[in-house]
Amino acid sequence: MLYHSLNHQSPAVDFxxxxxxxxxxxxxxxxxxxxxxxxxxxxxxxxxxxxxEVAYQVMAPYVGDTIPEDELRRIxxxxxxxxxxxxxxxxxxxxxxxxxxPTLAFKDVGARFMSRCLGYFxxxxxxxxxxxxxxxGDTGGAVADGFLGVEGVQVVILYPAGKVSPLQxxxxxxxxxxxxxxxxxxxxxxxxxxxxxxxxDVDLMQQQRLTSANSINVARWxxxxxxxxxxxxxxxxxxxxxxxxxxxxxxxxxxxxxxxxSGLPVAHFVAACNANDAVPAYxxxxxxxxxxxxxxxxxxxxxxxxxxxxxxxxxxxAEHTRITGxxxxxxxxxxxxxxxxxxxxxxxxxLLDPHGAVAYRAMEQYLSENPTPQGxxxxxxxxxxxxxxxxxxxxxxxVPLPTALEPLMQRPIERVPLPAEYAALxxxxxxx
Numbered sequence: 057m058l059y060h061s062l063n064h065q066s067p068a069v070d071f072x073x074x075x076x077x078x079x080x081x082x083x084x085x086x087x088x089x090x091x092x093x094x095x096x097x098x099x100x101x102x103x104x105x106x107x108x109e110v111a112y113q114v115m116a117p118y119v120g121d122t123i124p125e126d127e128l129r130r131i132x133x134x135x136x137x138x139x140x141x142x143x144x145x146x147x148x149x150x151x152x153x154x155x156x157x158p159t160l161a162f163k164d165v166g167a168r169f170m171s172r173c174l175g176y177f178x179x180x181x182x183x184x185x186x187x188x189x190x191x192x193g194d195t196g197g198a199v200a201d202g203f204l205g206v207e208g209v210q211v212v213i214l215y216p217a218g219k220v221s222p223l224q225x226x227x228x229x230x231x232x233x234x235x236x237x238x239x240x241x242x243x244x245x246x247x248x249x250x251x252x253x254x255x256x257d258v259d260l261m262q263q264q265r266l267t268s269a270n271s272i273n274v275a276r277w278x279x280x281x282x283x284x285x286x287x288x289x290x291x292x293x294x295x296x297x298x299x300x301x302x303x304x305x306x307x308x309x310x311x312x313x314x315x316x317x318s319g320l321p322v323a324h325f326v327a328a329c330n331a332n333d334a335v336p337a338y339x340x341x342x343x344x345x346x347x348x349x350x351x352x353x354x355x356x357x358x359x360x361x362x363x364x365x366x367x368x369x370x371x372x373x374a375e376h377t378r379i380t381g382x383x384x385x386x387x388x389x390x391x392x393x394x395x396x397x398x399x400x401x402x403x404x405x406x407l408l409d410p411h412g413a414v415a416y417r418a419m420e421q422y423l424s425e426n427p428t429p430q431g432x433x434x435x436x437x438x439x440x441x442x443x444x445x446x447x448x449x450x451x452x453x454x455v456p457l458p459t460a461l462e463p464l465m466q467r468p469i470e471r472v473p474l475p476a477e478y479a480a481l482x483x484x485x486x487x488x
Contacts, residue, residue: 057120059086059274062366072122072177075170075275076185078268079255085363086274087370092117094319103289107140108133110289111282114315115169118278123176131172135165140283142290145406148431149419152287155409159227160439160458162308163198163276165283170275171202171209174267178208181265186485187211188254189269190247192304193220193356194438197227199269200235211235211269212485214247217473219355223442223461230467238484242476245349245360248305253478254485264485271307272363280311284320287433296321298432300419302411303327303385304357306335306364308435313371313382323428327385328418330354330393335365336385342376344369353390353446354410356438386418393417398450407455409443412436 058068063084069077074086098105098113105113111132119128138156145151157164178185187209189199196213203211213228217239220228229237240247251268254260271277284299291297299322301309309327316322329336330352338344346361372378388396396413400406408416415434423431440447441455448455457465474480 057118058089060089061085062087062370070122071119071274075173075273076177076265076267078266078273079252083252083256085272085366087367088118088274091314091317091371099319102285105289107136107286110285111136111279114282114285115279118274123173127176131169131176134172135169135279136282136286138164140286142287142433143406145400145404145416148423149416150433151406151408151412151436152283152433153436154283155436155439157198158460159194159197159201160442160461161194161198162280162283162435162437163194164201166271166276166279167195167198167202167269169279170269170273171199171206173275174203174209175206178206181208183265184208184210185265185267187269188214188251188266188485190214190244190251191220191228192216192244192358193224194442195270196220196237197224200228200231203269204231204235205233209234212238214238214240214250214481216243216247217241219243219351219358221355221443221445223444226464226467226469229469229471230464232470236488237471238481239471239473240476241473243349243351244358246476248363250476250478250481254481257482260482260485270363271305277307277311277364277367278314280308281315281318284312284315284322288320291433293430295428295430296323297430298324298326298419298422298428300326300328300415300422300432300434302354302357302415302435302437303329303335304332304359304362306362306368308437309383310364310367310371313368316382317371323430323432324422324426325383326415326418326422327383328415328434329385329387330357330414331387331389332358332360333385333387334360335362336387339380339383339385353393353443354414356411357414384422386421388414388417394446394450397447401451407440407447407451408436409438409440410446411438
């Protein structure tokens with residue numbers, strides 16, 4: 057498997073090079089030159105395969121011969137060694153719970169897979185690799201946990217000051233060792249811009265071995281296909297599901313679309329966005345325009361110019377009618393998000409986090425306009441405890457902290473404040 061840049065100004069590379077570089081030298085995202093198809097046997101046996109085997113079958117074509125089979129099987133097994141239950145909410149809507157990993161967020165899957173791949177590749181390197189990553193919330197914690205203590209790898213996380221939840225911030229700033237958190241005086245788009253500028257800085261790249269752990273990195277993005285397959289294992293209806301995906305940078309939804317193009321049965325995708333509606337606006341008009349990010353209570357989706365949308369365009373050769381035939385987008389307000397959390401909890405007892413609530417509301421809208429007998433499921437991407445300051449006032453009661461996170465609350469916070477200026481980031485990276 058080779059990967060080409062979506063800017064088409066860099067040579068094609070293998071999985072190892074794409075993972076280590078993160079972004080192509082021409083500033084483009086890497087994209088697979090061919091899309092693998094799931095075999096008929098795999099789809100026939102999928103309902104009964106162990107999760108580790110599903111993960112291996114999905115990822116092997118993308119990794120190629122860059123990792124030996126026994127190593128890749130170990131990596132895949134460690135990536136999915138926690139539950140992915142499909143929990144019913146109503147007769148029409150279920151939630152694929154992706155928050156049972158170590159940092160209570162869906163990004164544990166991609167971060168664990170990538171960290172173990174990079175750990176394997178770093179054995180062959182003489183100089184340390186620095187993972188440079190921007191986060192709007194959960195990515196940073198998942199990356200920090202996944203890479204903690206990995207030899208030969210340093211991690212630098214950029215996050216927007218005051219725009220992640222207190223628990224998310226603790227997951228970024230309290231681990232120490234090879235993890236450094238930079239508190240950027242700006243929004244997520246500023247953080248993402250700074251990371252992209254660093255990768256485009258030829259002089260810096262020659263002095264530092266930088267890679268990214270955002271979903272711009274193929275090793276973070278591609279493994280997200282796995283849990284769509286694990287959801288299909290649990291799907292009880294004959295007809296394929298509608299799938300609602302909380303969407304910010306669009307790596308998650310793009311991975312689902314990729315799995316579908318590879319053969320996974322899905323009736324339709326719902327792109328569930330908050331007030332940051334660049335993609336829903338494109339789906340309506342056919343014209344894409346980046347927007348300035350708006351702060352919301354579903355902060356991990358506060359992205360005005362989603363990087364991975366370019367991959368969706370590439371997957372469907374930028375044909376608007378093909379994309380809209382498979383995907384519908386909705387923009388959900390904070391008020392609607394809060395109302396949904398309250399209403400669903402009162403009526404069903406199920407507690408959604410703000411991102412899951414956006415997806416639930418978007419799913420409701422889609423099903424009201426397109427009734428189906430089978431309904432579908434949403435991706436519940438984070439545990440509601442990560443957003444206690446939003447959820448608890450709506451419920452009038454406390455959301456218990458899982459015991460696994462209690463030590464986190466006792467550790468001191470360590471972070472480096474920086475302005476949203478590339479010169480400051482460059483100086484930090486060169487002088488640390």
